[in-house]
Amino acid sequence: MLGSNIETPEIAILGGGIGGLAAAAFLRRAGLRSMVYEQAPALKEVGAGLVVAPNAARLLRRLGVMEALLRGAVRLDVGWEFRRWQDGTVLSAEDLATGCERLYGEHTYTVHRAELLEVIRSAVPEETVRLGNRCTTLDLGGERPSLRFADGEVVEADIVIGADGVHSVVRGAIAEPRPAAFSGLCAFRALVPGDRAPSFARRHAQTLWIGPNHHLVHYPISAGRFVNLVAFAPAGEDLVESWTAQATIEEFLLEFDGWDPRLVDLIRAAETPGRWALLDRAPLPRWSRGPVTLLGDAAHPMFPFFAQGAAQAIEDAAVLSRCLAEEPADPARALRRYEALRLPRTTRLQAVSHARSDINHLPDGPEQRARDASFTENDPLVANGWIYEYDPDVAMAAETAAG
Known part of the structure; x- marks a missing residue:
């Protein structure tokens, strides 16, 4: 059962990295509100550079952030x-x-990861990002998914998006543990x-x-x-x-x-x-369970040999927002569609990225x-x-x- 207004579901996004913020930005573009919960006390991207290939660039342009990105991009x-x-x-x-x-x-x-994060962040209202919120458990036993945070706070939502990376808390509630x-x-x-x-x-x-x-x-x-x-x-x-x-x-x-x-x-x-x-990590057979789903590295971590990790998270965000916008009253159905659209492509990229290490070496x-x-x-x-x-x-x- 959804919350008080099925046309405007409450959406919780765990993870304020590139994928999580892209999801928030595309959802806002589609007319849906979300709240991003990030465990770090400040939004930042560690690491260094990444490649923004045409498939990612066209989506960043669609978000209206390309002009800002080009100030630092090469x-x-x-x-x-x-x-x-x-x-x-x-x-x-x-x-x-x-x-x-x-x-x-x-x-x-090519861009610095922190610069890409910042330009995507500019497309998300500041008040919809909560920092210093580390989710410890996800409970799917009630009418709505329930998130418990390290400080004891409990938050319910109609839809939960796990953009919380390779050590995802959300993934553990969806898929069988695979070391x-x-x-x-x-x-x-x-x-x-x-x-x-x-x-x-x-x-x-x-x-x-x-x-x-x-x-x-x-x-x-x-x-x-x-x-x-x-x-x-x-x-x-x-x-x-x-x-x-x-x-x-x-x-x-x-x-x-x-x-x-x-x-x-x-x-x-x-x-x-x-x-x-x-x-x-082997590809997951599924990403979603009811009104809960995965995005980016939480769903499909891949070797970086095709430089597509961030791009695939941005693609996920664009598809997910469209699916939810078209069926806001039935999130489980919308998320099944999202998974069906995205899983074959990301699985293929995981496979070719894996094979490239042998070829290069x-x-x-x-x-x-x-x-x-x-x-x-x-x-x-x-x-x-x-x-x-x-x-x-x-x-x-x-x-x-x-x-």
Whole structure:
């Protein structure tokens, strides 16, 4: 049973990250009110850079926040620039300066995560975000879902959206517990001040250096004030899954010993890196239970090898808001539709992201040479069109037409 007015359900969103705030923003755009509960005392995004591909850019434009985003975003001229680990030989590169807009109607950008969070936050009324509210339990036994917070407060809602990340409280009330498997990989993240970065790293390019058991990606962010580094390497068993665990530059350098000296110099110029384990999670068979659902990493955590984590959370938010706006009086039905629309796509992205780690990390030899040769035969910008051309409005219209 819904609350006092079935046309304006009370919607609680757990998590004030990119996905949670995007959900609040798209719900507001659809004429629905929500309250965001974030456990941190301030809205912030740890980590560093991310890629805003055309599928995310068109949705941010729809929210009316692109102008603000472009103040700090870097528009990429070159993407998927694969380089050989030992000498920097360019194996392939894509012209994004003209190709993206021609194919998909939007450019590709790189941004600092905190800058993206802030521009999405600008589309959400300040009074609808409550900070310092850590949810400890979700009870589905009453007429309406009930949220209990660490300070003892209990909040009921007609609809609950779990945008609370990989350690989601909401997920535990929906799906059978599935322990994460250790992937055997760890990730390093670091920022290099732009005035300390070599010129090759300051280009408006997303560059991927690939080699045995490792790869490293770099691109400029924050209007060129920084260069973002993210690297992947074999990991020991003692790492934690955390955005805030730190490593040392020496540990980072050791992983890339013997690589092209230019890359080594770039790492050496970095600020203190973060380091964390990549845990492997199988796709969930379902995201929703009655009037409760999941969004973003809580629903479909994925390896970052296609740079689509934030984009998929934003897509989730756009589809979810449309489903709820069209059936506000029957949230369970609306959420089943949302799940049916989104789960196949995100499951596919989880699979291709998982497979990419093996491809990028081949040891030198016949398979590696065949992979390198294939770069000249394939066009990633076109081959990944199923990712970048996606528009929730088009997808939902097609679903309706199909009956």
